[in-house]
Amino acid sequence: MNQNQYDVIILGGGPAGLTAGIYLARAKSNVLILDTGIPGGQMILTYEIANYPGFESISGYQLSSNMAKQSKSFGCTIKSNVKISQINFGRDVHEIALENGEAFSAPALILATGGRSRMLNVPGETEFKGRGISYCATCDGDFFQDKEIVVVGGGNSALEEAVSLTKYASKVTILHEFDHFQAFEQAIKEAKDHPKIHFIMESHITGFFGDESLHKVRYKNLETGTENELLVDGAFIFIGYEANTSAFRNSDVKLNQWNEIITDEKLQTNVSGVFAAGDCRVKQYRQITTAVADGTVAALNAMSYVREKK
Numbered sequence: 001m002n003q004n005q006y007d008v009i010i011l012g013g014g015p016a017g018l019t020a021g022i023y024l025a026r027a028k029s030n031v032l033i034l035d036t037g038i039p040g041g042q043m044i045l046t047y048e049i050a051n052y053p054g055f056e057s058i059s060g061y062q063l064s065s066n067m068a069k070q071s072k073s074f075g076c077t078i079k080s081n082v083k084i085s086q087i088n089f090g091r092d093v094h095e096i097a098l099e100n101g102e103a104f105s106a107p108a109l110i111l112a113t114g115g116r117s118r119m120l121n122v123p124g125e126t127e128f129k130g131r132g133i134s135y136c137a138t139c140d141g142d143f144f145q146d147k148e149i150v151v152v153g154g155g156n157s158a159l160e161e162a163v164s165l166t167k168y169a170s171k172v173t174i175l176h177e178f179d180h181f182q183a184f185e186q187a188i189k190e191a192k193d194h195p196k197i198h199f200i201m202e203s204h205i206t207g208f209f210g211d212e213s214l215h216k217v218r219y220k221n222l223e224t225g226t227e228n229e230l231l232v233d234g235a236f237i238f239i240g241y242e243a244n245t246s247a248f249r250n251s252d253v254k255l256n257q258w259n260e261i262i263t264d265e266k267l268q269t270n271v272s273g274v275f276a277a278g279d280c281r282v283k284q285y286r287q288i289t290t291a292v293a294d295g296t297v298a299a300l301n302a303m304s305y306v307r308e309k310k
């Protein structure tokens with residue numbers, strides 16, 4: 001195998017991976033970011049970010065491209081849309097092979113593969129995915145100009161994205177399974193104060209219906225057991241996330257019962273020289289700021305690890 005050798009290879013170019021790339025490249029480490037998608041990660045899916053320090057408001061796309069540009073300016077190499085065929089966690093060196101035959105090795109790896117939206121897994125969801133059902137307000141919001149939509153979920157993403165969708169939709173109904181929201185006060189207040197936003201609480205979607213595209217959802221009130229229907233042209237689902245760790249599930253890297261990577265305070269995993277940062281690891285708060293903080297800690301510890309190895 002013709003291998004390109006690096007000091008550190010980062011899997012995933014979201015805010016955690018890009019921050020690690022900035023710190024490592026700026027310290028003159030030879031660093032490579034491999035991303036199976038495009039750099040930016042979940043930030044790309046976010047219409048507006050208003051809680052990243054230094055920017056009162058910035059689009060997820062702009063923040064992603066700023067971070068990628070900054071990491072490249074220090075000499076970090078980024079390869080996007082890669083297809084990884086093999087990862088070997090070795091004793092002294094870790095190896096990664098791509099389907100196109102390229103191979104890379106490094107004494108330290110940072111796993112920063114993030115997470116993705118969870119599906120409801122109810123009838124009609126797969127059928128109407130992309131035909132009325134979406135998991136990304138930024139990507140699909142403007143398809144619903146003057147339409148009525150439902151937003152499913154009660155966390156920060158659901159409430160913030162519901163507010164952002166009022167730019168397009170004529171009516172946004174937030175449907176949530178509990179009688180309260182699990183979001184920051186400010187996000188709850190903004191949604192509650194918005195004239196276009198309505199609420200259906202303590203309810204579950206039981207099915208999606210339509211013809212060529214989505215026309216209605218059926219939902220059940222969990223308190224009374226009664227079923228009702230809501231006529232909508234779109235449904236946006238924001239009910240949490242799953243860690244992108246399938247590539248590590250049969251490896252030596254230890255995961256918890258939700259398949260999140262277990263790390264210590266230095267963000268070191270149980271495998272020597274393998275660190276994890278951002279949403280893919282066990283942590284309480286999953287935000288861009290916490291991903292960026294993880295990227296910093298993982299990078300600095302990976303750097304010390306490589307220095308000691310040499």
Ligand SMILES: Cc1cc2nc3c(=O)[nH]c(=O)nc-3n(C[C@H](O)[C@H](O)[C@H](O)COP(=O)(O)OP(=O)(O)OC[C@H]3O[C@@H](n4cnc5c(N)ncnc54)[C@H](O)[C@@H]3O)c2cc1C
Pocket residue numbers: 011012013014015016017034035036037038039040041042043045046048049050051052084112113114115116136137157160161244247277278279280286287288289291
């Ligand atoms: C709709 C939405 C709105 C949000 N709004 C906000 C907000 O306003 N403020 C805020 O602070 N946070 C927000 N978040 C959360 C925030 O985006 C995440 O916490 C943050 O992006 C996590 O960063 P990360 O680098 O850990 O992972 P991610 O951003 O998930 O990036 C992971 C990257 O890894 C790549 N990848 C996946 N698997 C592999 C693999 N096997 N090998 C290589 N690469 C891989 C992916 O393509 C992706 O680019 C929002 C999230 C969503 C979904």
